[in-house]
Amino acid sequence: MDALPRPVLVLDLDGTVCLGDTPVLLYAERVAALTAVPEALLETAEAFLGQRLPESAPKTLTGAQDGYEAVKILGLAAGVSEEQLSAAYVLSRAEMSERPGDIRTPEGLVDLLAGIDAHRVILTNSPGSGLDAILEHLGLRDVIDEVRTDALKPTRMKGHLDAFLDAAGATDAPEWLMSVGDIWRNDLGPAVERGCVAAYVDAFDRRQGPAHVRAGSLVDLYPAVSDWSSDPSSFIAAHPLKESVQC
Structure with missing residues (x-):
């Protein structure tokens, strides 16, 4: 048998x-650095993670599956390219091994x-x-x-x-x-x-x-x-x- x-x-x-929020926030930092108003992207990403989006937040965020998708939506809206987003993600993952934060x-x-x-x-x-x-x-x-x-x-x-x-x-x-x-x-x-x-x-x-x-x-x-x-x-x-x- x-x-x-x-x-x-x-x-x-x-x-x-x-x-933990650290992985998404590290990604958001990398993406925000590519935008004209980095503070705005970071604040909105943090609000998404805290499930406290303001009325002024883009309506597309309500359907985001997780923080990574929310950051991607915000980045694309701010003119960041798909290639830049991918590179930012890879860099953020390498950084997380040294800055694990709250994971x-x-x-x-x-x-x-x-x-x-x-x-x-x-x-x-x-x-x-x-x-x-x-x-x-x-x-x-x-x-x-x-x-x-x-x-x-x-x-x-x-x-x-x-x-x-x-x-x-x-x-x-x-x-x-x-x-x-x-x-x-x-x-x-x-x-x-x-x-x-x-x-x-x-x-x-x-x-x-x-x-x-x-x-x-x-x-x-x-x-x-x-x-x-x-x-x-x-x-x-x-x-x-x-x-x-x-x-």
């Missing part, structure tokens, strides 16, 4: 396992990851530069089995999911992979399409699409992650896709 595959837990980085993991995450039997992956669009130092600062290095950077989500997300399932021997059992993230189109939409389990960290209550479990913070999804890792098939049967029901 063939051994059962080992479940694969795919975790997004920013906004999911790495919390942190959700409370209890290390214990959760240490206590489950799963192949634990961080899959991020971030570049690899400085990431080891960031994971060390977060205390995650000993509870993560694999890190993939420059993931180009969502474009290449299905390919990553297929590769993880193939390596786990679970090509025909996609429920043995759970994708956890805060951006539906990047982390969850491709997982739903592939038949994997989608755990939606919907911090801004965007309700962008269906998921098997959803909550405003990763902490509230810990019981679901633990239950899934123990019996993926039973878990997905007990948690059908739901459009916007909070866990």
